[in-house]
Amino acid sequence: MSPAVRRLxxxxxxxxxxxxxxxxxxxxxxxxxxxxxxxxxxxxxxxxLHLPKPVxxxxxxxxxxxxxxxxxxxxxxxxxxxxxxxxGAYLAESRDRRLPWILRxxxxxxxxxxxxxxxxxxxxxxxxxxxxxxxxxxxxxLGLIMIPxxxxxxxEMVRLVPNSLREAGLGxxxxxxxxxxxxxxxxxxxxxxxxxxxSLARIAGETAPLLFTALGxxxxxxxxxxxxxxxxxxxxxxxxxxxxxxxxxxxxGALVLITLVFLASLAARVATRGRTxxx
Amino acid sequence: xxxxxxTGSGTVDRVSLRPRAIAGTHRGLGDRVYRAVMLAxxxxxxxAAAGLVAAxxxxxxxxxxxxxxxxxxxxxxxxxxxxxxxxPFVYGTLLSSLLALVIAVPLxxxxxxxxxxxxxxWIRPPVAFLIEMLAAVPSVVYGLWGIFVLVxxxxxxxxxxxxxxxxxxxxFQGPPYGIGxxxxxxxxxxxxxxxxxxxxxxxxxAVPGSQREAAxxxxxxxxxxxxIAVLRYGRSGLIGAVLxxxxxxxxxxxxVTMVIGNRPEIAISLFAPGYTMASVLANEFxxxxxxxxxxxxxxxGLLLLLVTVLVNGLARLLVWSVGGPTRGARE
Numbered sequence: 001m002s003p004a005v006r007r008l009x010x011x012x013x014x015x016x017x018x019x020x021x022x023x024x025x026x027x028x029x030x031x032x033x034x035x036x037x038x039x040x041x042x043x044x045x046x047x048x049l050h051l052p053k054p055v056x057x058x059x060x061x062x063x064x065x066x067x068x069x070x071x072x073x074x075x076x077x078x079x080x081x082x083x084x085x086x087x088g089a090y091l092a093e094s095r096d097r098r099l100p101w102i103l104r105x106x107x108x109x110x111x112x113x114x115x116x117x118x119x120x121x122x123x124x125x126x127x128x129x130x131x132x133x134x135x136x137x138x139x140x141x142l143g144l145i146m147i148p149x150x151x152x153x154x155x156e157m158v159r160l161v162p163n164s165l166r167e168a169g170l171g172x173x174x175x176x177x178x179x180x181x182x183x184x185x186x187x188x189x190x191x192x193x194x195x196x197x198x199s200l201a202r203i204a205g206e207t208a209p210l211l212f213t214a215l216g217x218x219x220x221x222x223x224x225x226x227x228x229x230x231x232x233x234x235x236x237x238x239x240x241x242x243x244x245x246x247x248x249x250x251x252x253g254a255l256v257l258i259t260l261v262f263l264a265s266l267a268a269r270v271a272t273r274g275r276t277x278x279x
Numbered sequence: 280x281x282x283x284x285x286t287g288s289g290t291v292d293r294v295s296l297r298p299r300a301i302a303g304t305h306r307g308l309g310d311r312v313y314r315a316v317m318l319a320x321x322x323x324x325x326x327a328a329a330g331l332v333a334a335x336x337x338x339x340x341x342x343x344x345x346x347x348x349x350x351x352x353x354x355x356x357x358x359x360x361x362x363x364x365x366x367p368f369v370y371g372t373l374l375s376s377l378l379a380l381v382i383a384v385p386l387x388x389x390x391x392x393x394x395x396x397x398x399x400x401w402i403r404p405p406v407a408f409l410i411e412m413l414a415a416v417p418s419v420v421y422g423l424w425g426i427f428v429l430v431x432x433x434x435x436x437x438x439x440x441x442x443x444x445x446x447x448x449x450x451f452q453g454p455p456y457g458i459g460x461x462x463x464x465x466x467x468x469x470x471x472x473x474x475x476x477x478x479x480x481x482x483x484x485a486v487p488g489s490q491r492e493a494a495x496x497x498x499x500x501x502x503x504x505x506x507i508a509v510l511r512y513g514r515s516g517l518i519g520a521v522l523x524x525x526x527x528x529x530x531x532x533x534x535v536t537m538v539i540g541n542r543p544e545i546a547i548s549l550f551a552p553g554y555t556m557a558s559v560l561a562n563e564f565x566x567x568x569x570x571x572x573x574x575x576x577x578x579x580g581l582l583l584l585l586v587t588v589l590v591n592g593l594a595r596l597l598v599w600s601v602g603g604p605t606r607g608a609r610e
Contacts, residue, residue: 006500006503007500009500009502010500010501010502010503013397013502014393014397014501014502016389017389017390017392017393017397017398018393018397018398019389020385020386020387020388020389020390020393021389021390021393021394021398021406023386023390024386024387024390024410024413024472024473024476025406025409025410025413027413027469027472028409028410028412028413028416030424030428031416031420031421031424034424034427034428035420035424038427082320083320083323083324084320086316086317086319086320086321087317087320087321087323087324089317090317090318090320090321094317099321102325103321103324103325105592105595106324106325106328107324108591108595109328109588109591109592109595110324110327110328111591112523112526112527112530112587112588112590112591112594113331113530113584113587113588113591114529114530114531114532114557114583114584114587115530115532116530116532116557116560116561116580116583117331117335117530117580117583117584117587118331119560120335120338120560120564120576120577120580121330121331121334121335123564124334124335124337124338124577125330125334128338144327144331147324147327148324151324175309175310176309176310176313177309177310177312177313177314178309180313181313201415202415204417205415205416205417205418205419205420206417206418207417207418207419207532207533208418208532208533208557208560208561211561211564211565212564212565215565232417232419232533235419235420235423236419236422236533236537239419239422239423239426239427239537240426240537247427250423251423251427254419254420254423257417257419257420258416258417258420261415261416261417262412262415265411265412265415269408
C-alpha cells in the first residue's frame with residue numbers, strides 16, 4: 001500500500017473512533033437534558049417537605065422517600081465501610097499467599113453479581129425469618145453491594161502509599177498495626193474517601209434490591225423493622241403508574257436522585273485530584 | 280484501634296525511648312489483634328459470598344426438586360396451575376443482552392481506542408469524565424428516560440423505518456409497539472457502553488509503551504501501530520472488558536423491566552414484547568403466593584447468579600492477564 005493510502009486509512013479510522021466517542025456521550029446529554037426539562041418544572045419546596053398525596057390529588061412530595069433512602073444508606077455504610085476498608089488494607093498489606101488472591105477474586109465477582117440477587121439474599125435471610133419487609137433488610141442488601149467496591153478501591157489506594165512511610169514507622173519501632181492505622185491508612189485517606197463516595201453513588205440509585213426488602217411506604221418511617229420508602233422505589237412506582245401528575249413527580253425525583261449521585265461522584269473525583277495512578 | 284489512636288504523637292517518643300518493651304509485649308499482642316480484626320472482615324466477606332449461594336440453593340430446593348432440568352426447557356409459566364418453566368426468561372435475557380452487545384461493542388471499543396490511542400491529549404480527560412458520569416446514572420433513571428423518550432422514538436421513527444427497509448427479515452416484523460425486545464436491547468447498550476469503554480481504555484493504557492514505539496519506529500501510522508502492536512497485545516483484556524459488559528447486561532433489572540413489555544413469550548421479532556430473568560424477579564417476587572412460586576423465582580435468581588459469576592470470573596481472569604489484578608477494580 002502506498003503511504004498516501006495508509007495515511008488515508010489512518011485518518012478515516014481516527015474519524016470513526018471520534019464518531020464512536022461522540023455517540024457514546026450523546027445519551028448522557030439526552031438523558032440529562034430531558035431530566036432538567038421535565039424535572040425542573042415539577043420541583044418545588046413541597047416536593048422536599050411533604051408526603052405523597054393519594055391518587056387524584058395533585059401535589060405532594062417525596063420527603064419520606066428521601067429520609068428512608070438516607071436511613072438505609074446510613075445503616076449500610078456504617079457496616080460496609082469498616083469491613084471494606086479493613087479488608088482492603090488486608091489485601092494491600094498482606095504477604096499471605098492464597099487468601100488475598102481468593103478474596104480479590106471473590107470481591108470482583110461479587111461486584112458483578114446483579115443487585116437484584118442481593119435483594120433475594122436479603123429476602124431469604126431477613127424478610128422470611130422476620131416475616132415482614134423492613135428497612136433492615138433493605139440496608140443489608142445495599143451494604144452487601146457496597147462492600148466489594150470499598151474493598152477494592154481501598155486496596156488500590158493503600159498500595160499507592162510509598163513504602164518509605166511504612167519503613168520509617170517500623171524503623172522507629174512502631175508496631176505494625178499502629179503503622180497501618182495511624183500512618184498508612186491516613187496517608188491513603190483521600191483515595192479511600194473516593195471509594196466510599198463511588199460506592200455511595202452506586203447504592204443511592206439502587207432500586208432492584210429494595211423491591212422486596214424495603215418494599216416502599218407512602219408514610220414516614222415507622223421503625224427499622226417496618227417497610228420503608230426509598231427515593232428510587234418511589235421514582236419507579238411513579239414512572240410505571242398511569243397518572244400524568246405522578247409522571248411529573250417521577251421526573252422531579254429522578255432529577256433529585258441524579259443530582260445527589262453526581263455530587264457524590266464529583267466529590268470522589270475532587271478527593272483524589274492530582275493522583276493519576278488511581279485511573 | 281481507638282486506644283492506639285488516642286495516644287497521638289507522644290507514641291513516637293515513647294517508642295524511641297523504650298523500643299524493647301514495645302517489641303517484646305505490646306507489638307505482638309497489638310499486631311495479633313489487628314490481624315484478627317482484618318481477617319474477621321475478610322472472613323465476613325467470604326462468608327457473605329458463600330451464604331449468598333447457600334441461601335439461594337436452599338430457598339429454591341422445592342422448585343429444584345419439583346421440576347429438575349425441565350425448569351430450563353419448559354416455556355410454561357403458569358403460577359395458577361403451579362407450572363413453572365423458565366425458558367422464555369432465559370431466552371429474553373440472552374437475546375436482549377446479545378442485542379446490547381451488538382450495538383455496544385463497536386461503539387465502546389471505538390471510543391476506548393480514541394481515548395487511549397488516537398485522541399489529542401487535551402480532549403481525553405473531559406471525555407473520560409463524561410463517560411464515567413454515564414456509568415453513574417442509576418438504572419431506574421435510564422428506565423424512566425426509556426419509557427418516556429426512547430420508546431416513543433423507537434415506535435414512531437426507528438421501528439417503522441426498520442420495518443420498511445429490513446422488514447423481510449423475521450427479526451423486524453410485526454406491529455411497532457415501541458416497548459419490547461428492541462427497546463430493552465438499546466437501553467442495555469446505552470448502560471453497558473460506559474463499562475466496556477472504561478475497562479477497555481484501562482486495558483489499552485496497560486499495554487507497554489515500547490510496543491507502540493516499536494511499531495511507530497518502523498514507520499507505522501498511529502492506527503497501524505494501534506492495530507498491530509496494541510490491540511493484539513491487549514486482545515484478551517478487551518475480550519474480558521466485553522464479558523464484563525455482558526455480565527452487567529445479563530443482570531440489569533430496572534431499566535429493562537420498564538421497557539421490555541414483560542410478556543413471557545418466545546418471539547423471534549425484536550418488535551415483540553419479551554421478559555427477562557431479572558424482570559420476572561422484579562415484577563413477581565412480592566406477588567408470589569405459593570411456596571412453590573417463590574421457590575421457582577429464587578431458582579431463577581440462582582441461575583442468574585451462576586451465569587453472571589461465570590461470565591464475570593472469566594472476564595476478570597482475562598482483564599488481569601493484561602494489566603495484573605490491581606487494574607480495573609473500579610470500572
